[in-house]
Amino acid sequence: MALEPNFLLSWIFLCIAATISSTLFFFRKKHHKFTSKKLQQPKKKLPPGEMGLPWIGETMEFYKAQKNNRVFEDFVNPRIIKHGNLFKTKIMGSPTIVVNGAEANRLILSNEFSLVVSSWPSSSVQLMGMNCIMAKQGEKHRVLRGIVANSLSYNGLESLLPNLCDTVQSHLETQWRGKEEISLYRSTKALTFTVVFECLYGIKVELGMLEIFERVLEGVFALPVEFPCSRFARAKKARLEIETLLVEKVREKRREMEQEEEEAERPNTTLFSRLVQGLIKGDITEEEVVDNMVLLVFAAHDTTSYAMAMTFKMLAQHPTCLHTLLKEHVQIKANKGEGEYLTVEDVKKMKYSWQVVRETMRLSPPIFGSFRKAVVDINYGGFTIPKGWKVLWTTYGTHYNPEIFEDPMSFNPSRFDKPVQAYTYLPFGGGPRLCAGHQLAKVSILVFLHFVVTSYDWSLVYPDETISMDPLPFPSLGMPIKISPKVNRTKKERERELKHTRREMEKVGEDEEKTIGEASNSTEETRNVKEDERITEEGSTDPSNSQTANFENHDVSEYEMEDEEVLELFRRSSSLRPKVAKTNNFPYPNKSEEMVLQFPEDTPAETEQTNVEFHSMTDTSEIAGPGAEDLDISVILEGVRSSSDSKEDSVDSSSDSDLSSYYFDGSLPVSAHVEEPAHLPKDENQMPLLRLNQPVQQLTSWRNCCGLLELLRADDP
Numbered sequence: 100m101a102l103e104p105n106f107l108l109s110w111i112f113l114c115i116a117a118t119i120s121s122t123l124f125f126f127r128k129k130h131h132k133f134t135s136k137k138l139q140q141p142k143k144k145l146p147p148g149e150m151g152l153p154w155i156g157e158t159m160e161f162y163k164a165q166k167n168n169r170v171f172e173d174f175v176n177p178r179i180i181k182h183g184n185l186f187k188t189k190i191m192g193s194p195t196i197v198v199n200g201a202e203a204n205r206l207i208l209s210n211e212f213s214l215v216v217s218s219w220p221s222s223s224v225q226l227m228g229m230n231c232i233m234a235k236q237g238e239k240h241r242v243l244r245g246i247v248a249n250s251l252s253y254n255g256l257e258s259l260l261p262n263l264c265d266t267v268q269s270h271l272e273t274q275w276r277g278k279e280e281i282s283l284y285r286s287t288k289a290l291t292f293t294v295v296f297e298c299l300y301g302i303k304v305e306l307g308m309l310e311i312f313e314r315v316l317e318g319v320f321a322l323p324v325e326f327p328c329s330r331f332a333r334a335k336k337a338r339l340e341i342e343t344l345l346v347e348k349v350r351e352k353r354r355e356m357e358q359e360e361e362e363a364e365r366p367n368t369t370l371f372s373r374l375v376q377g378l379i380k381g382d383i384t385e386e387e388v389v390d391n392m393v394l395l396v397f398a399a400h401d402t403t404s405y406a407m408a409m410t411f412k413m414l415a416q417h418p419t420c421l422h423t424l425l426k427e428h429v430q431i432k433a434n435k436g437e438g439e440y441l442t443v444e445d446v447k448k449m450k451y452s453w454q455v456v457r458e459t460m461r462l463s464p465p466i467f468g469s470f471r472k473a474v475v476d477i478n479y480g481g482f483t484i485p486k487g488w489k490v491l492w493t494t495y496g497t498h499y500n501p502e503i504f505e506d507p508m509s510f511n512p513s514r515f516d517k518p519v520q521a522y523t524y525l526p527f528g529g530g531p532r533l534c535a536g537h538q539l540a541k542v543s544i545l546v547f548l549h550f551v552v553t554s555y556d557w558s559l560v561y562p563d564e565t566i567s568m569d570p571l572p573f574p575s576l577g578m579p580i581k582i583s584p585k586v587n588r589t590k591k592e593r594e595r596e597l598k599h600t601r602r603e604m605e606k607v608g609e610d611e612e613k614t615i616g617e618a619s620n621s622t623e624e625t626r627n628v629k630e631d632e633r634i635t636e637e638g639s640t641d642p643s644n645s646q647t648a649n650f651e652n653h654d655v656s657e658y659e660m661e662d663e664e665v666l667e668l669f670r671r672s673s674s675l676r677p678k679v680a681k682t683n684n685f686p687y688p689n690k691s692e693e694m695v696l697q698f699p700e701d702t703p704a705e706t707e708q709t710n711v712e713f714h715s716m717t718d719t720s721e722i723a724g725p726g727a728e729d730l731d732i733s734v735i736l737e738g739v740r741s742s743s744d745s746k747e748d749s750v751d752s753s754s755d756s757d758l759s760s761y762y763f764d765g766s767l768p769v770s771a772h773v774e775e776p777a778h779l780p781k782d783e784n785q786m787p788l789l790r791l792n793q794p795v796q797q798l799t800s801w802r803n804c805c806g807l808l809e810l811l812r813a814d815d816p
């Protein structure tokens with residue numbers, strides 16, 4: 100028993116020793132673990148940049164730049180210059196890293212879901228709906244994207260094209276026909292809205308619908324404050340109205356489809372029916388159908404309409420491009436029968452037109468970038484983008500980078516002859532969130548271009564109209580344009596007219612005809628005196644700069660005399676002549692130059708012609724219908740109607756935009772072959788009178804030899 104206290108003591112001692120050593124061991128391990136973790140972790144180094152004022156950061160600078168459509172010039176670029184391609188800032192209360200350049204774009208855009216998730220302002224999510232695709236991640240995003248993107252893929256669009264053609268044509272018929280001036284931007288907005296509703300949803304657009312939607316869109320980027328009359332409150336109210344309307348449409352469609360399914364009827368072709376099919380199958384909910392229908396209007400509407408309007412602006416400012424584009428559409432139209440729809444094959448042929456649109460969107464992207472949120476710390480370029488921070492990728496870092504796009508601020512669609520490096524050209528974004536409607540956008544823009552350029556001449560009312568942003572860009576005055584229809588008479592109509600003309604001519608006695616001839620000659624004489632005065636003023640009669648045209652002895656065949664108006668011109672032929680020469684340098688080989696044909700104000704519309712060729716007697720100049728191609732340019736020239744508003748007086752060749760106004764409705768560029776272009780003076784005041792002795796060899800249109808030939812020499816290509 101004596102041992103017992105000793106045993107107890109030694110047992111207590113052992114316990115204490117074990118506790119101390121295990122505690123020491125524990126702390127040592129913990130300390131070791133802590134220090135090694137600290138050592139392993141890379142030091143977080145934030146990219147350079149300024150966080151601005153407390154809370155608001157640099158929001159005011161960003162907003163101001165955005166409002167003036169100068170986000171690149173006034174916000175992004177100065178910071179790129181100062182800090183490099185990656186910089187930190189604070190916008191709209193969030194610490195943000197702005198990333199620029201192809202490599203950074205790839206990192207952010209291709210790592211959606213793993214490194215970043217899309218991050219929209221709370222107002223956008225509330226108005227578009229929590230269930231729309233842009234607010235969804237992972238599997239839910241995949242399911243929705245499958246439905247939306249499949250319907251809008253090239254294959255899906257094939258069945259949509261006839262509908263799209265009808266929609267565009269009926270829009271032009273109701274909104275453009277009979278008008279002299281329209282707001283192009285309002286028109287393209289109305290059109291893109293109709294395309295979504297009527298082509299994608301099969302729902303007829305009713306009066307007032309567009310206005311309600313626009314009220315929603317106005318609030319998408321507004322502050323999410325709901326006091327009465329705030330933008331956001333109005334937008335929410337409008338959203339409720341839309342919701343009511345759409346829920347009703349969805350239920351109606353569901354009933355219809357369930358019934359059809361029982362009867363094994365039509366396959367689901369429209370995007371709407373695919374969404375409702377997903378609802379019937381239980382893949383998506385009713386809220387998801389409605390929210391995505393609202394989102395698609397938002398996604399398609401302001402973006403496509405802006406791209407369309409800006410394409411026309413660019414074409415108006417770059418007649419050489421318009422000329423090349425027009426050739427493409429004339430050829431496509433020439434191969435189409437009356438009322439025949441455009442097909443996907445036709446759209447594929449609009450290669451140059453698409454280059455024009457791409458170049459337009461490179462310079463003026465409808466969406467200049469968008470926000471993401473880092474879901475983990477991202478280490479890139481020696482810096483850390485901390486988890487929870489916002490990331491803003493932009494198109495600017497690559498679209499305007501001279502190392503990627505040579506001479507980046509100039510408009511040059513041919514740069515897209517060659518493929519561009521991945522993640523450098525991003526009007527539609529990239530990665531898993533690449534625009535789901537980019538094919539539809541492409542087809543809509545090209546189809547609209549086709550019907551407009553082959554049916555209308557147009558000119559910008561305000562060539563220098565500014566572009567504002569709120570937060571998407573838009574032309575501040577709605578881009579008003581003057582329009583005049585090209586006259587496309589069918590062969591039958593022309594034959595009818597010809598018969599009528601002949602009958603009339605038989606009836607009209609010789610004396611009477613003489614009287615008409617005299618009368619028209621005297622009118623023409625007056626005009627020519629004026630013309631001579633103008634030409635003399637311009638000092639353009641210098642023989643070294645001109646060639647002589649002589650129309651008097653031209654043999655006009657009966658075929659050529661089929662048009663009454665042409666006959667009228669023939670009667671006064673001797674006094675008509677081409678005038679004023681000036682050219683744009685034309686990017687064709689063999690010293691070719693671009694020229695512009697300009698016709699007198701009262702020149703009647705063209706009726707029929709093939710392969711027009713102009714030859715001067717001296718053979719120093721050969722002017723051919725567009726390019727060297729064997730192209731029937733009748734359709735082009737059909738559009739060369741007189742313009743009641745020649746803007747000749749406002750010509751200023753030093754400015755590209757002013758030049759565009761000079762290419763008014765009555766002008767069209769044609770390619771030309773000039774032997775001695777150097778002889779053509781650059782100085783506008785010394786424009787030469789180009790007189791062609793025998794202006795048309797294969798004459799099919801009297802009007803062409805009567806037309807005024809303008810060779811516009813501009814400094815700007």
Ligand code: HEM
Nearest residue numbers: 233398399402403406465469526527528532534535536540
């Ligand atoms: C020229 C016209 C268009 C442009 C420039 C454009 C641009 C874009 C861009 C940049 C994104 C990506 C945004 C991001 O990364 O956060 C996007 C996404 C989207 N776009 Fe477009 N878009 C156009 C037309 C359309 C059309 C016509 C539709 C459909 C009718 C459409 C539907 C969508 C959808 C659904 C998304 C979200 C995709 C997703 O989150 O997975 N867009 N668009």
